[in-house]
Amino acid sequence: MSVTQRYGDALALDDVSFDVHQGEIHALVGENGAGKSTLIRILTGALHPTSGGLEMDQQALAFSSPRDAQAAGIGVVHQDYHLFPSLTVAQNICGVVPVESARKRLLTDRAAMLKTAVPLMADLGLDVDPHRSAGGLDAAERKLIEIARALVLRPRFLLLDEPTAALEPAETERLLEVISRLRDRGTGIILVTHRLGEICRVADRASALRDGRFVGTVAKSDLSPASLTALMVGTEVVELEGPQHPAGDVTFTLDGLTLRRDTTPIKLEVREREIVAVVGLVGSGCPAVLGALTGATYRKEVQLQLDGSPVRIRTPRDATRLGVGSAPEDRKRFGLVAQQSIADNMALGSLSRWSRFGFTSRRRLSHHAALLRERFDIRCESLDQPVGSLSGGNQQKVLLARGELAGATMFVLHEPSQGVDVLARRSIHEYLLSFAATGGKVVFSSTDVDEVRAIAHRIYVLHAGETAIVFDNTGPSRPTRSQLTQAISADPRLSTPSSNEVPA
Amino acid sequence: MTVTLTDQHLPPGRKKRFGPSFDVVFVPGLIVALAVTLTIASPYFLTSRNLGQILLQGSVLGIVAVGATFVIIGGDLDLSIGYNVALSGVVTAWVMSKSDSWPLGVVAGLAVGLAIGVANGLLTTTLRVPSFVATLGTGTIAGGLALYLTSGVTISGLPDGFGALATTEILGLQSMVWFMLLLLAIGGVVLHRTNFGVQVFATGGNRDAAFLTGVPVDRVRLTNFLIAGACGGAAGVLLTSRVQAGQPTVGASLTLFATAAVILGGSSILGGHGSMIRTAAGLLLIAVVQNGLNILGVEYSLQQVAIGGVFVLAACSEAFRPR
Numbered sequence: 001m002s003v004t005q006r007y008g009d010a011l012a013l014d015d016v017s018f019d020v021h022q023g024e025i026h027a028l029v030g031e032n033g034a035g036k037s038t039l040i041r042i043l044t045g046a047l048h049p050t051s052g053g054l055e056m057d058q059q060a061l062a063f064s065s066p067r068d069a070q071a072a073g074i075g076v077v078h079q080d081y082h083l084f085p086s087l088t089v090a091q092n093i094c095g096v097v098p099v100e101s102a103r104k105r106l107l108t109d110r111a112a113m114l115k116t117a118v119p120l121m122a123d124l125g126l127d128v129d130p131h132r133s134a135g136g137l138d139a140a141e142r143k144l145i146e147i148a149r150a151l152v153l154r155p156r157f158l159l160l161d162e163p164t165a166a167l168e169p170a171e172t173e174r175l176l177e178v179i180s181r182l183r184d185r186g187t188g189i190i191l192v193t194h195r196l197g198e199i200c201r202v203a204d205r206a207s208a209l210r211d212g213r214f215v216g217t218v219a220k221s222d223l224s225p226a227s228l229t230a231l232m233v234g235t236e237v238v239e240l241e242g243p244q245h246p247a248g249d250v251t252f253t254l255d256g257l258t259l260r261r262d263t264t265p266i267k268l269e270v271r272e273r274e275i276v277a278v279v280g281l282v283g284s285g286c287p288a289v290l291g292a293l294t295g296a297t298y299r300k301e302v303q304l305q306l307d308g309s310p311v312r313i314r315t316p317r318d319a320t321r322l323g324v325g326s327a328p329e330d331r332k333r334f335g336l337v338a339q340q341s342i343a344d345n346m347a348l349g350s351l352s353r354w355s356r357f358g359f360t361s362r363r364r365l366s367h368h369a370a371l372l373r374e375r376f377d378i379r380c381e382s383l384d385q386p387v388g389s390l391s392g393g394n395q396q397k398v399l400l401a402r403g404e405l406a407g408a409t410m411f412v413l414h415e416p417s418q419g420v421d422v423l424a425r426r427s428i429h430e431y432l433l434s435f436a437a438t439g440g441k442v443v444f445s446s447t448d449v450d451e452v453r454a455i456a457h458r459i460y461v462l463h464a465g466e467t468a469i470v471f472d473n474t475g476p477s478r479p480t481r482s483q484l485t486q487a488i489s490a491d492p493r494l495s496t497p498s499s500n501e502v503p504a
Numbered sequence: 505m506t507v508t509l510t511d512q513h514l515p516p517g518r519k520k521r522f523g524p525s526f527d528v529v530f531v532p533g534l535i536v537a538l539a540v541t542l543t544i545a546s547p548y549f550l551t552s553r554n555l556g557q558i559l560l561q562g563s564v565l566g567i568v569a570v571g572a573t574f575v576i577i578g579g580d581l582d583l584s585i586g587y588n589v590a591l592s593g594v595v596t597a598w599v600m601s602k603s604d605s606w607p608l609g610v611v612a613g614l615a616v617g618l619a620i621g622v623a624n625g626l627l628t629t630t631l632r633v634p635s636f637v638a639t640l641g642t643g644t645i646a647g648g649l650a651l652y653l654t655s656g657v658t659i660s661g662l663p664d665g666f667g668a669l670a671t672t673e674i675l676g677l678q679s680m681v682w683f684m685l686l687l688l689a690i691g692g693v694v695l696h697r698t699n700f701g702v703q704v705f706a707t708g709g710n711r712d713a714a715f716l717t718g719v720p721v722d723r724v725r726l727t728n729f730l731i732a733g734a735c736g737g738a739a740g741v742l743l744t745s746r747v748q749a750g751q752p753t754v755g756a757s758l759t760l761f762a763t764a765a766v767i768l769g770g771s772s773i774l775g776g777h778g779s780m781i782r783t784a785a786g787l788l789l790i791a792v793v794q795n796g797l798n799i800l801g802v803e804y805s806l807q808q809v810a811i812g813g814v815f816v817l818a819a820c821s822e823a824f825r826p827r
Contacts, residue, residue, distance in 0.1 A: 077785060082713035084706045086777040095702035097718040107697050110776045149717070 013038050015052065016214045018207045022156060022188040025388045026181065027199040029192075029232050030209035034421075036192055039209070040161055044076040045069030055439060056156075070097065075155030077146045078433065079162040079192075085135030090117040091150045092134045120148045125176050138282070140171035147178065159189040164195060165419070168281060168447075169489060178204050194421070196225040205382070208232050229422060240429055240454040242473050245437040245456050249270030252410065252441060257292060259285045259465030265301075266467050268443070268460060270410070275432060275442040276450040277473075279488055280462035286445040287329075289462070293412045294326040295319040296334075319412075320349055325403020329414035331395050338388030342380055343369040345387045345398050349406035372401040377427055393417075393424025400431060411435065413444040417451055429455050449484045463491040530771060531785045531818060535792055542796045547798055552676070559681045562791030563753075564589065564739050564746075566684040566784075568762040570691040571735030573783045575600065576766050577695070578728040579708035579775030580628060580635035584620055584643030586758030590751060591646040592616040592740030597659040597750030606666035610741050617737015618730065620646055625726035635725075643759065647727045650752040658749040670745035680742050692780035704728065708775025757808075764811070765790055768818045789814065 010060065013252045020026045021341040030036045045063030052060040056072060057397045063069045069076070081319060083092055083225035094116045095108065102109065117130050126144040134145060143163055151157055160179065164172040180202050183189050191203060199206050200223045208231040217232055248389060250269045257266040266289060270276050280286045291297030292304070303310050313319045317324065328334035336345050346369050347353075355361060369383050376397040380390060387398055396416065403411055411432065417425040432442050432455055446452050452459055452473075459471040459479070469492045471479045479487070486492075542549040568585050575582040596613030600606055620642055627638035655661075670680040695701040706714040706725045715721045739758075744750055769786030771778020793814055797807045 023821050044716070067718045067720065076716075078713075079714060080713075080719050082710065084776065085711040087702060087705050091705075095699065096714070098699040098702075102699060105699075107693070108699055108702070221570045242543050332755060340655070 013042075013049070013209075014212045016209065016212070017052075018214060018217065019158040020024060020157060020188045020190055023183060023186045024204040025183050025189045025202055026189055027191045027193065027203040027206035028192075028209070029196070029199065029206055029228055030421075034209040034232070036209055038212075040076075040159060040192065043069070043074060043159055045074075059196060070153055070155075073154075073156035074159065075150035075153060075157070076159045077143070077150050077161065077163055079165060081142050081146070083134045083137075083145060085133060087134060088131050089121075089128055089134050089137075089145060090114055090130040092145050093117045093120065093130075094152045096149065097153065099152060116152060117148070120151060124148055124151075125174055139166040140168070140175070143167065143175065144178075151182075155187065157190065158182065159190040159192070161192045161417075162194065163191070164193065164198060169485070172198070192315070194419070196228045199228060200224055204278065206231075232422065239450050240426075240433070241459050242277055242453065242478060243433055243436065243455060245273060245433075246474075247274035247436075251307055253303075254289065254292060255303045255305075256301050257285070257289060257299065258301050259288055263464070263466045266465070268463065270441050271457075272441070273436050273439055274457045275436050275444070275455050277456035277459045278443060278445045278462065279447070279449075279452055279459060279484075280445075280468075281488060283464065284462040285465045286462055287414070288465075289460075290326075290412050290414055290445055293319065293410075294324060294328075296326075296328070320406060323407060323409035324412055325349070325400070325408030325410070326412040327396060327399040327403075327414065329415065329418060330401065331392070331419075332388070335399050336387045336395060339386050341384045342373070342378070342387050342390070342398055343383040346372060346401045346405055349402045353405070368405060369401075372404060375404075376401050376405050376431065391421070391424075392419035393421050393428070396420055396428060397424065400428065408440070410441040410443070414443070415446055415448075416444050417448065424449070449481055449488070453479070453481060453484060461487045461492070463493070468493050512733045528770070531782075531789055534814075534818070535785070537790050538789075538796060540793050542792070542799065545796075549796070554795065554799070556677055556681070558788075558791045559684075560678055560794045561794060562787050563678075563680045563684040564743050565758065565761050565765060565790065566787050567687050567735050567739040567742065568758055568766040569783050569787055570687045570780070571732030572709065572762040572766050573691065573771065573778065573780055574695065574704060574728040575635070575692065575772065576763070576771055577708045577775055577778045578704045578725055580725060580728065581763070581773075582624060582639045582729065583636065583759055583763075584624060584639040584646055585732055585762055586760070587643040587647035587755035588617055588620045588733060588736030589740040589743060589758055590650040590753065590755040591620070591653075592737040593744040593754070594650045594653050594659065594740075594750035594752050596741050596744045597662060598653050600662050600666065601659050601736045604662045604663055606669075609662075609666065609744075613741040613744070614734065614737040616806050617733045617735070617740060619733070620736065621730040621733015622726075624733065625729035629722040629726050635729075641753065647752075647755045650750075650755070654750055654752045655659070658751065660749045662744070662748050666745055667748055668741045668745075678693055678746075683738070683742060687738070687781060688784055691731075695780050700724070702729065705776055708772075708777075710776065725814055734806045761790060761811070768815060789818075 016035065016039060028036060038047065040152060042049050045066045045068050063072070063074055084096065087095065090113050094113050102112065114130060121130065124144045124147060126141060126148065128141055128294060164175055167175060176198060179189060179191065191199065193199060193401045203223060204220050205217055206223060206228060208215045208228065210232060218227055221424065248271050251272050254268040254272040266285065268276070268278070268289060278286050278289050288297060291300045292299055293313065295313045295318050298314045304313060332338060337348070343366055347365050366383060373383060373439070378394050380394065387395060390398065406446065416428055420428065436442055456473045459473050460467055461469045461471065469487055471484065473479065549685055568589060572585055585804055592613040595616045596609040599612040600609035623642050625646060626640050627633045627642070628635045642772030670678065671678040673680055695704060703719045703724045706717070707721050711721055737801055743754070751783050765786035766778065766783050767773055767786070769778070769784070771782050790811060793811055797810055
């Protein structure tokens with residue numbers, strides 16, 4: 001295939017061409033904004049290329065809608081979840097887009113539906129009742145349902161966009177096995193992911209996009225995180241090695257957070273100039289800790305102390321007043337007003353600063369917004385463009401800029417670099433370190449252990465609503481990557497502690 | 505951030521409850537409570553004659569609500585549906601009074617209903633007008649046309665045979681009631697037992713996701729509006745048959761009550777969630793309230809106040825959830 005896509009004057013894809021064989025896993029990598037999403041939209045029929053086109057078996061393909069792409073044998077599992085919670089699992093798999101034979105029937109043949117869905121579910125290792133509603137299933141189960149739905153139509157090519165983004169390590173493992181199995185049966189798989197480790201394990205080839213251009217394909221023998229990163233960004237990026245400045249005295253404490261009966265309440269201390277990571281599996285309680293700090297989830301039993309005096313954070317507004325800047329995990333839903341401009345989104349937490357008698361001063365706002373754009377290196381055409389048109393990394397920077405504008409003294413961040421490319425991730429890390437070094441506090445949660453090790457002073461590991469262990473990430477006792485991973489996936493209190501672990 | 509409430513996220517001392525969820529039993533419970541109260545208040549309530557009367561009074565609303573259910577679960581709104589009943593009923597009467605042929609009138613009435621459905625469907629899909637706006641426009645046009653055709657006077661003097669369409673008694677119930685029950689049943693089967701029905705839920709639940717998944721979203725929405733238009737046309741024809749005259753003024757209240765019946769039953773105004781049984785429950789509640797107030801001699805304007813109250817009450821049912 002070879003395509004070019006323009007948005008107005010902007011060239012989103014510049015004569016990108018690459019090929020996929022059946023029976024291979026072809027990974028597609030690129031930073032945010034490199035053109036992956038655009039390419040996916042073209043491949044799946046959601047977007048027409050400005051010029052160029054797709055070819056399958058030497059035949060040109062022209063899709064006018066996702067249905068055409070399906071009919072041509074291209075299945076897709078999108079990054080966002082596309083499930084319908086009030087329909088049953090079986091209906092989600094083979095009712096929404098019925099197969100040819102089912103389309104002719106007047107009434108749905110439920111038995112036939114189950115006959116299709118159940119073996120497919122078993123094959124994917126999806127162990128749920130096909131009659132239950134799809135609402136309330138966990139991330140991995142929902143992802144598998146979407147894969148099953150794509151497979152019902154027996155696609156020759158399957159495009160998976162960040163399939164493991166929301167999954168736990170064990171679930172990721174299972175999913176990668178499923179993908180490999182599909183490949184072995186002859187399906188051509190296009191795997192789009194930021195997780196380079198996964199690519200190196202399962203992919204047969206990997207192609208990279210950079211700034212809308214195709215920059216090359218790596219063969220299996222040459223696949224490594226370093227080679228892929230080099231291809232994606234042109235240079236190698238090395239992780240930071242923890243904060244280099246010392247933290248001060250404890251100035252903020254959270255105490256009494258009780259998530260389950262008969263557990264020791266969670267107590268969190270944050271020092272002056274300190275970056276604290278709160279990590280744990282789904283269900284361990286990390287969102288509750290962060291939610292208590294941002295006011296997103298108020299809990300009566302929680303006691304907070306700032307500079308020695310008790311404070312209450314019942315609503316996000318309370319948090320903002322106390323100088324808490326935050327960035328939620330789902331930026332598009334809970335963080336940004338997608339249609340509004342970058343500048344307006346930045347100003348959202350500090351409107352009173354830009355307004356007199358309720359009228360916003362555009363001039364002052366755009367002056368400050370321009371400074372922040374510079375400082376955070378936000379890549380955009382103009383500060384007036386809608387924030388929804390930015391890549392994930394740039395959106396995250398807008399959220400940090402919002403906190404900065406509001407005069408935040410503490411940042412509370414869920415997954416600061418989820419869906420963020422390597423370079424933007426690095427610049428976010430550097431910003432947080434400098435924010436802390438100059439007197440700010442940061443509390444964040446992340447499923448990315450490299451990120452946690454790169455910037456945190458201390459790491460709280462939670463298990464089932466309790467603090468299992470607190471690691472000191474500075475100096476000689478810094479936990480290794482595998483120690484940290486192990487502590488997160490298995491409660492260290494249940495095993496014998498090793499010499500490197502600092503008791504909670 | 506997705507908030508998923510599992511046991512572990514609940515504060516201590518709260519356990520997950522089992523059994524049917526609260527919103528499933530709320531409306532039926534309210535109906536039973538009302539029925540018991542009315543039985544005690546008036547000996548007339550629990551007579552077969554009155555129960556038949558309840559169904560008869562609710563039948564036009566019921567037929568309209570079947571169409572509204574499709575549109576609402578599909579994620580749209582049809583504010584034209586009551587005016588559709590008015591116009592198709594008036595056209596039925598008008599054609600009959602000119603031609604003296606009642607089948608011709610019936611066909612004309614149904615055609616008007618379908619035409620409004622087509623207009624709504626094309627406006628919302630091809631021209632991408634939000635359904636709220638599009639149907640508000642077409643409904644206003646239809647309501648105005650109905651008044652114009654009748655010059656505000658009801659058209660009467662319809663062919664004799666036509667009245668039988670709605671009023672023939674079968675097994676103790678008028679045919680009008682049977683039409684409603686039949687349409688509710690067919691609607692339920694189509695919504696819950698066909699591929700199309702699944703696609704209606706998908707479209708209403710998440711339109712973008714449905715489109716990217718390969719659901720013919722525009723076709724589904726257009727079909728929903730056609731169903732609603734056809735139901736409106738049928739209701740108009742039957743209403744004219746029952747009262748033996750075109751009724752130009754039924755529009756506004758029918759639209760609101762039909763939407764209310766769907767939402768009262770517990771279907772989501774945002775689409776993607778609901779059922780035909782829920783609509784039937786919502787209808788029954790409205791019909792019982794109206795009937796009860798009639799029996800108790802409450803005047804019509806106050807009845808509307810009471811039904812508004814019940815609507816608000818049911819909409820807040822989440823707040824009364826026992827804890």
